[in-house]
Amino acid sequence: MYDSLPTRGPPTESPSPSEYTSLLPKPTNIDPPDFLAEEAHDGKHDSRKAILAEFWWLLKGSVPVILAYTLQNSLQTTSVLIVGRISPEHLATSAFSLMFAMITAWMIALGGTTAVDTLASSSFTGSANKHDLGILLQKGFFVLTLFYIPVAVLWACAEHVFLLLGQDPQLSKDSARFLTCLIPGGLGYIYFELMKKYLQAQGIMRPGTYVLLITSPLNALLNYLFCYTLNMGLLGAPVALGISYWLSFGMLVLYARLIAGSECWGGWTLEATQNLRIFARLAILGIIHVGTEWWAFEIVALAAGRLGTIPLAAQSVIMTADQVLNTIPFGVGVATSARVGNLLGARDAGGAARAANAAAWLSMVLGGVVLGVLMGTRDEFAKLFNSDEGVVRLTAEVLPYVALFQIADGLNGSCGGSLRGMGRQHVGAVVNLVSYYCGALPLGIWLAFHGWGLKGLWVGQCIALYLVGALEWVIVTWSNWEQEVDRAFQRMELDVQERLEAGDGLDGATTASLDE
Template sequence: MNDDRGKGSGIHSFLPAFLVSNNDSKPTTTGLPDETTSLLPVADDEGTLTEGESYELEDGTQSRTRRIALEFWELFRDSMPVVFAYTLQYSLQSVSVLIVGRLSPEALSVAAFSYMFAMSTGWLIGLGGTTAIDTLASASFTGSKDKHELGVILQRAFVVLGIFYIPVAILWFFSEPVFQLLGQEDYISRDSCTFLRILIPFGPGYILFECMKKFLQAQGIMRPGTYVLLITSPINAALNYLFVYPLGLGLWGAPLATGITYWLNFLLLILYTRFVAGFEAWGGFDRRCLRGIGSFARIAALGIIHVGSEWWAFEIVAIVSGQLGTIPLAAQSVIMTADQVMSTIPFGVGVATSSRIGNFLGAKNAAGASRAANAAAWLSIILGAVVLAILMGTKDKFALIFNDDERVVRLTAEVLPYVALFQIADGLNGSCGGTLRGMGLQWVGATVNIVSYYCAALPLGIYLAFHGWGLSGLWVGQCIALYLVGFAEWAIVAFSNWDKQVQNAFKRMDAQERAEHGEQEVVEH
């Protein structure tokens, strides 16, 4: 057992490395994982783990300060491929909006609004629902003696998230009266409904791609999503241009081209898994995936609420901005499209953190999990500060990337400083939210989001928007919300009892195993 296990469970564990005293620990036999290292713990002769044994996933001979520094590097190294993959993934939509935006401000508004709605509903199932894989798979991969359990979890995700997508597809098909009820202009309601109907057959491709990425990330394989998207991103841009202009499909060419790319992403990642890395955890199709669906569905639903409660707030901002006029809506479309790309940094750090925390919990290493949460929080603050500086330096010309209307450019420049201001808080939200998901505490993050956004920031932002502040008022509210969420989640994570979280991780695995064998399902909260 690690000598300093449990010492990092208080607020002092979130101090920077140079404020933490050295504290050597007993050596262990495992090293830091990389793309080719199996994270499975070494079992005894009977194939079981020794009670109380800690598999460190780190070099225990290093000093505490050294291990914190190494944890920074590990998270940065794991986060960057994930961030890059999500940036490329979101850029599929951003490039589509950019190409369509040259048609007219109205086309820009429809495309950006439609993709934002798709992100906040259908794509949310992939991005939020697969956090159940973060919670269960990474801990299972290091804590279970059966590596094929990860393949069963993946199949369970296919089934549950596929069911979750059905009502979303129905909503998209009949979305026009919904948009009208929300006060959108007639052309937005009509054209966005058609846009979403075209996207319906391609939604499963997006969700399955997310499932496969999480399946590989749980094994410590972080880069394949990036490799795939490096191939498909230029294909997506070419298809969008081809469909929108030479083939004369106009606005409707955008969802068709981007949707084809979603399925291509999934198929290429399947090929990578089969022939390059990650296939050993698959184990073939297994009927066990149809058992234990209840607990998986609960965790997935809470993950959707956790991620979605923030995104829905941004969707409300987009809907309200549509009532301020065409130019505010166009400026909002530029900002939201850019924000989707920028949000990949905290979200990517959060995904890497979820996997890392889950691996440590599955390895019964409470101190390692605490250090990972610590490093992730500070890493996200640093990255958020970098994004803040970039946005402030480019605010006056930023909108020209999407649209050359002088009014749109000017209004975007007025609002962008508020977007820049919340980047540090958004970073904390991403990293600490990832930690909570790795701990199986999606409900905590969802609760913090709902209280911060819907009880405070949104009412304030809407009030300011219609009392002289305009579009800027909406973003002032979002800025306040993100700081409330970021620091609240940081405090919750800082005071976590990591030994208890190790116990809870194994109770979740036990509950899944009992359910797969037909026994009564018990879930520890």
């Protein structure tokens, strides 16, 4: 089953990544096509063939990830739509509760698991002990469960928190009940993300999509069953969501066990509960890196609520669309982090640099396509959600700003993925904090309440994303990639040293591979 997995060592050429291949290239004896003969003769390292191949690898790796995150978002959207049919109050409660879940627990899943992007992808190709990847997965279970405990307590006490924030008493009470029922499901969401990252580090990108193609319609059926047939009303939605998340996780485990991905699992070990400092630090920085952008968008949503009913409705339309569109740069970023980490672990500094730059251009091309679609449909776009003439007109006025930052958002996603692959989440976090909170966000809020209205808020977001995208691309482009290879192996060496100091047995292959 696993005969086609790559051997360790520097790559040259490879087939496209599949369910059984790493994102790393594999040696091949196939002669290059005639139209590349001249470039091969010139000895150019970044030949047209290599660059086109890099685009192809990244595109093939990104598409299933994008589809998976789109389907993942659809679980929540479906729950909101089904429970929202009971009453407008249930619609508001479910949407508000899931927004709060997004900026708390979902950030642990989407941001905390970036530690796996960094450590697992380089470990898969850099360590001769394939079971090191399984130990990293177990560390993820342990660390992120600990991170989730305060969030679960917060959800259980959410009514008091919402009241302190000035929310409606009934909304606060109902949202707290919703979130309390979602506590078990939140952990399933985090574990599902961890399993996806474990497989993606091995170049196995599609299982998340396969699983969600099954659990997405099942989630809709469960929502209808619990909300209507069993008369659970509002609380049926979080119960159905929780079951869907745990089913998704369980099916991904079965995929890894029965089809592809199990060779890196060496069984449960106490090593996973020791030497957690590196993983925890990268996870915290990843939460800050991903969270700072999402939190800024939620601040914009709160500010829009103070502009009036029509701006709030238009903002809801735009935010719903942006959450779907954001899966494109985020998916490219996930594939990029795995690719860059794999190449660093294989000591291929040139390949990692080429992958990072190819990802940046790929994300801008995809962003340009989205920009064209949004601009071409801006006058009709809001009608998909609401027929009110004021909402449609205001959405059409604001949408060009949203369309404009799609290219920058693509850069943000791909370059952020490169930084995570390098283990430099702290750089992305600092760039986000400075760009959003020290400049663009205050400017957008000021413009919104000084004559610009909703457009002012999105002008601020547009400025922030271009600042973030440009700064991160400069940082990635000017990176010393040979040094990044050394840093990747230093992280692995530090982990080995700490395990030795803790008295854990390590095989000779692991230490020998790091000494080479």
